[in-house]
Amino acid sequence: MKNPKTLVRRTPWPETASRPVGTPLQPSVVYASESPDALDAQYEGRTRGYSYAREGHPNADVLAQKIDALEGAEGGIVLGSGMAAVTAALMGVLKSGDHVVGGDQLYGRSLRLLTQDLPRFGVTTGFAPVTDAARFAAALRPTTRMILLEVVSNPTLRVADIEGIARLARERGILLVVDNTFTTPRAIRPFEHGADIVLHSVTKLLAGHSDATLGYVAAQDPALRQKIRDFAVTTGLTPSPFDCWLAERGLYSFELRYDRAEATAAKLADALAGLDGVARVLYPGRTDHPDHMRAEILLGSRCGNMVTFELDGGREAANAFVRAAGDIPFAPTLGDIGTTISHPATSSHRALSPEARAALGITEGTFRISVGVEPAEVLIDEIATAVQATL
Structure with a gap:
């Protein structure tokens, strides 16, 4: 009789000459490497591989690549919720002494993050009407580092003067972050209108079935992209592989x-x-x-x-x-x-x-x-x- 202790050993995935049509669900938390040298090569970017799911997993990467294609982005990351995406975009980039101006009709939890949480870390905030770039300019300060807005606001559906605000941000050297949850890339691709960072609550229209809680964030600048990713990995804003799998399936429709x-x-x-x-x-x-x-x-x-x-x-x-x-x-x-x-x-x-x-x-x-x-x-x-x- 075979030694029952071998049952606890992980069986390699079956090799096959064919491939699945549907994306496999890969819930593994950890990934085994061939050797310490092989693991070094992964972490140093010389080879591609996974080590620990908090740092990335296949289902998140597959979904991120598909949303990247919709948004005209590169290197976007999927996170555990829409607010995880907002938090990573802000906290991964901002520092004490910075100032943020938000649109006056942001999502409720985004409003709370700006008014109650960021100030605890030395980041000051203000708000301005997004329908008028000239009035928006009055809210900016010398320390303003970032602008956060939604193209169409919740719930009164006001339409942002994104062209005027993007021009203002570019002239002042301010980062423009756009929450594209409401509008989606089907209506507008904010990177084409001057955005530096675009984010989504994937939970909503992209996934579309109220059964997956996820967020997405992408940055034009690779350095910003890395800051956001590092913050997300460090703070554990990890998405569930199952939710990523569900959202990918929803994305096809x-x-x-x-x-x-x-x-x-x-x-x-x-x-x-x-x-x-x-x-x-x-x-x-x-x-x-x-x-x-x-x-x-x-x-x-x-x-x-x-x-x-x-x-x-x-x-x-x-x-x-x-x-x-x-x-x-x-x-x-x-x-x-x-x-x-x-x-x-x-x-x-x-x-x-x-x-x-x-x-x-x-x-x-x-x-x-x-x-x-x-x-x-x-x-x-x-x-x-x-x-x-x-x-």
Whole structure:
């Protein structure tokens, strides 16, 4: 009988003359090398290999390369969440004494990072309206090292003057970081508009199925790229191989999902604008959007799958709307294959005071709809029925 102790020895992967069509899932935490010399060669960049999953693994690299291709980037890295990408981009580059200016309508946790966490490490922060580069310039200081903005803001869908701000950043020697989660490279590739660093919450539209939590960050400058990577590895912002595998699978349908949802979003926005009980509708593709002209120039017809609207009646109407839209998930997310509804006042922007939310145009009646791939007529009927319940 064979010695049972051999069962604990790892069996080499079977050699085969063929290759898998689907990407294999490789959850191994560690990788064995042939010798100390071979491991030296890996760490010194003379050969390519893996050693420890916190420093990189095949599923993360496969996914990163595919997002690189979408963004026109090189050397992007996949991290454990969208906020891990934001954190690595900022903390990997900034130092005590630096100043950061953020767009005035960043994602809620990005706002918290800038207002509460960075100051603890000696990094000062400020905010400015991204729709006007001239006003944005007033927020800059001699110590400003970085600008962080979203091309289309959450949740009021304001469109950044990215060309003007990029020009400003270039003239002042300031790094421009763009969160492209909302718009995605299907609508805009920020590197082509002057960005130095681009990041994503892959969790959202790129992965698209609400079953993988991941982020992505890429930098134009290899030196910046290395700083971000070193910080991410040191602090353990490691992505799960399984989540990377799921996200890669979701990415294959990304363009189909995006195009279908975008077409439906435009129809939904028009339908909402004609309903009693709706105070206003925000969609960059509509001529009544405050940044419609800029959206046309910057995004063309790619106005995305997000629709924001405001109900008359405040919190009472908001509760009635959600209860009546029972088949549509009320959840603080976006980018799922199915439509979801979120209420910024109680989710993404709940940390702000009512006055601060009001200054951004967020009321108790404000909702953001992340449109999915359902038939347009079905979704419009469901939303219209729910709005009717608020009257």
